[in-house]
Amino acid sequence: MRAAVVRSLLSAALFLAAPVSGFADWAFPVAEAPEPPASATPVAFAKPAARLPPLRFLLTFDDGPDAGPDGSTPLILRQLADNPITPGIKAIFFVQTAHPRRGGGPAGRAQMRETCAAGHLLAVHSGLVEGHVSHTKLAPTALAASLRAGEADIAAQCRHVAQLVRPPNWAYNDETRGVYQGLGLGMLMADANARDGKIYGWHISLRRRSHMVSELEQVRAAIGARRLQPVNGVVPVVVSFHDTNDYTASHMTEYLQILVDAARENGLPLADPPFYTDARAAERAALVRARDGDYARQSWP
Numbered sequence: 001m002r003a004a005v006v007r008s009l010l011s012a013a014l015f016l017a018a019p020v021s022g023f024a025d026w027a028f029p030v031a032e033a034p035e036p037p038a039s040a041t042p043v044a045f046a047k048p049a050a051r052l053p054p055l056r057f058l059l060t061f062d063d064g065p066d067a068g069p070d071g072s073t074p075l076i077l078r079q080l081a082d083n084p085i086t087p088g089i090k091a092i093f094f095v096q097t098a099h100p101r102r103g104g105g106p107a108g109r110a111q112m113r114e115t116c117a118a119g120h121l122l123a124v125h126s127g128l129v130e131g132h133v134s135h136t137k138l139a140p141t142a143l144a145a146s147l148r149a150g151e152a153d154i155a156a157q158c159r160h161v162a163q164l165v166r167p168p169n170w171a172y173n174d175e176t177r178g179v180y181q182g183l184g185l186g187m188l189m190a191d192a193n194a195r196d197g198k199i200y201g202w203h204i205s206l207r208r209r210s211h212m213v214s215e216l217e218q219v220r221a222a223i224g225a226r227r228l229q230p231v232n233g234v235v236p237v238v239v240s241f242h243d244t245n246d247y248t249a250s251h252m253t254e255y256l257q258i259l260v261d262a263a264r265e266n267g268l269p270l271a272d273p274p275f276y277t278d279a280r281a282a283e284r285a286a287l288v289r290a291r292d293g294d295y296a297r298q299s300w301p
């Protein structure tokens with residue numbers, strides 16, 4: 001009797017220990033738990049690839065707003081809200097708050113208001129009237145003043161300003177990072193890039209799919225090396241787009257499908273839902289990623 005109890009306790013303990021051995025800090029959804037090995041291979045020797053935690057895409061858009069009835073930002077917002085993959089996606093928009101053709105004009109201000117009213121997060125990309133200027137070209141005091149001005153511009157339209165910054169042209173150095181830190185802003189770079197920014201040309205559509213597959217190959221390597229840690233059970237994977245690109249805007253739904261397909265092609269398990277739909281959770285995840293400062297990409301276009 002007593003031996004039987006011990007045996008059953010022991011097997012229960014083994015059962016509990018087996019699925020988490022090696023990766024004690026994340027749990028698998030039941031549907032994604034690895035199959036028990038067919039042979040007598042001990043669990044400890046199972047391929048690490050089978051044990052990757054699920055990922056969730058955290059979408060970010062730079063350079064906007066691009067306002068107006070035919071603007072790219074509203075076109076993107078409509079597709080994030082209503083699409084067959086994950087309805088109600090919430091994203092982070094890194095805006096140019098003072099450039100007259102962006103957030104500095106009446107249409108741009110209205111767009112910033114509408115973007116946050118739709119539940120998305122806004123954060124500063126540039127707070128300068130001149131717009132897209134590398135922060136590394138500004139004196140630290142001027143940079144700090146421009147970021148504060150940018151935050152005030154967002155706060156004038158939105159209840160909340162995400163405490164994040166995405167440097168224009170991805171340009172940063174110790175000095176600019178010191179300024180961000182002094183203002184309590186987390187610098188958020190990206191794991192995957194849609195290659196839709198100025199440097200890669202405005203309308204490149206060819207090889208979008210194969211490009212994203214190779215971007216997610218790097219993501220897989222980074223998750224496998226445990227450089228990207230789960231936040232609340234899922235690994236937030238930061239993807240960067242430009243909401244000023246009208247090609248991106250008119251193909252947003254297709255991009256969502258490409259991301260999901262590219263993850264599957266790389267054997268990456270997807271969280272349910274595969275995109276953030278909760279802005280608070282997205283912001284928490286972004287802040288953790290900014291704090292950790294490690295990305296699948298090592299350089300940015």
Ligand SMILES: [Zn+2]
Pocket residue numbers: 062063125132167168169
């Ligand atoms: Zn930019």
